[in-house]
Amino acid sequence: MKTELHQYTVAAVTKGFVYNELEAKGLFGLDGDLVIQPEYQRHYIYGDGKKDVAVIESLLKGYPLGLIYFVDTGAQSAPHLEVLDGQQRITSVGRFVTGKFAIERDGREQTFSSLPAEDRDRIMDSDLLVYICSGTEAEIKEWFQTINIAGIPLAPQELRNAIYSGPFVTAAKARFSNSQSALQQKWAAYVNGDPRRQGVLEVALEWVAAPQGLSIDGYMAAHRQDTGIRELQTYFDTVIEWVSSIFTAPPHRTMRGLEWGRLYETYHHRSYRSGDMTEQMTDLLDDPAVNNEKGVYEYLLGGGTDTRLLDVRLFDPATKKEAYKRQTDAAKKKDISNCPLCAVGTNANKSRIYTLKEMEADHVTAWSNRGSTNLANCEMLCQSHNRAKGNR
Ligand SMILES: [Zn+2]
Numbered sequence: 001m002k003t004e005l006h007q008y009t010v011a012a013v014t015k016g017f018v019y020n021e022l023e024a025k026g027l028f029g030l031d032g033d034l035v036i037q038p039e040y041q042r043h044y045i046y047g048d049g050k051k052d053v054a055v056i057e058s059l060l061k062g063y064p065l066g067l068i069y070f071v072d073t074g075a076q077s078a079p080h081l082e083v084l085d086g087q088q089r090i091t092s093v094g095r096f097v098t099g100k101f102a103i104e105r106d107g108r109e110q111t112f113s114s115l116p117a118e119d120r121d122r123i124m125d126s127d128l129l130v131y132i133c134s135g136t137e138a139e140i141k142e143w144f145q146t147i148n149i150a151g152i153p154l155a156p157q158e159l160r161n162a163i164y165s166g167p168f169v170t171a172a173k174a175r176f177s178n179s180q181s182a183l184q185q186k187w188a189a190y191v192n193g194d195p196r197r198q199g200v201l202e203v204a205l206e207w208v209a210a211p212q213g214l215s216i217d218g219y220m221a222a223h224r225q226d227t228g229i230r231e232l233q234t235y236f237d238t239v240i241e242w243v244s245s246i247f248t249a250p251p252h253r254t255m256r257g258l259e260w261g262r263l264y265e266t267y268h269h270r271s272y273r274s275g276d277m278t279e280q281m282t283d284l285l286d287d288p289a290v291n292n293e294k295g296v297y298e299y300l301l302g303g304g305t306d307t308r309l310l311d312v313r314l315f316d317p318a319t320k321k322e323a324y325k326r327q328t329d330a331a332k333k334k335d336i337s338n339c340p341l342c343a344v345g346t347n348a349n350k351s352r353i354y355t356l357k358e359m360e361a362d363h364v365t366a367w368s369n370r371g372s373t374n375l376a377n378c379e380m381l382c383q384s385h386n387r388a389k390g391n392r
Helices: 051-060 087-097 117-125 137-147 156-163 167-176 183-188 199-212 216-223 230-246 260-267 274-286 293-301 317-334 383-388
Strands: 002-009 018-020 025-029 068-072 081-085 103-105 108-110 127-134 359-363 378-382
Touching: 018 087, 025 087, 051 087, 051 103, 051 117, 081 087, 087 117, 156 199, 156 216, 167 199, 167 216, 167 230, 199 216, 199 230, 199 260, 230 260, 230 274, 260 293, 274 293, 317 359, 317 378, 359 383, 378 383
Parallel strands: 068 127
Antiparallel strands: 002 127, 018 025, 068 081, 103 108, 359 378
């Protein structure tokens, strides 16, 4: 790969700057010869009123913006260049000089056109140091991974989009990475992640890839040249529809970010009555004994037996001590074991008095049968009897 150092003014780079508000993309610069956001690049994420403003303030103070990298694509006609690194900085400058945001100067909001002429000139005449690279696609992509350590690091899926760029990524991003899409709001009830940082696409890929025994990388490599995303889209929609048809109440916050793909694969062959499921879900989420609210869904999908998923609150030490004393005093009077199950047995343990450390607390009425976690429902059992009793 070849690299050559060039110097451009801000005025030159932002000439003919086009910004797409809907897709949050800086599109073109250098009077049409530069693609600011090639498809493998992430969306513009500096537009937060801080990082974009900081870029302009740096220019006004005469600080350098740091190295920028363009790729010479070797195209026969314009655009010949693509931004490899520096897209966020260039987009910030381009948006500022085209009046898309204001900065504060001497306590007043100023857009580019309201700045004094010397400030405008200072920005426009600032030099940008640009390395222009040319090489094979593979070389450039590999290098792109290496240099993208400055600024905000790429999210893993942003990096994968760069590595496997092509028609499949383009189609997948159009579906899953458009933050303006009305579907994002529905998906956000179940899926964690920022669509602009490719978080939703990452989840969709993970869901479709896992049942095929593939990693996200493996799936993207296999589908890289596909022009459509039918399987990806259908699978994702199926999972979301499945969840929302079983738990029909407005989605609870704890549903966000669960492994719905895995749950779908494990449980979608079973049938559920959505009314019952929704009611039980509400009860469990209201139950103070349930420590792990996120476990409620798999617990119910699995038939309500595996209470480990709920991390049910156990008896506290004071309650255990109290129950132990009550049982032991009574047992000593009758000369029987303080473990009620040993006491009715036939072996040598029938009159054994266990120490508190040798005993464990058990729900008399099982928690799953709505037994509560208080002294009235607490019984101490010896360890072997308690562990033999499954359902707590
Ligand atoms: Zn026992």
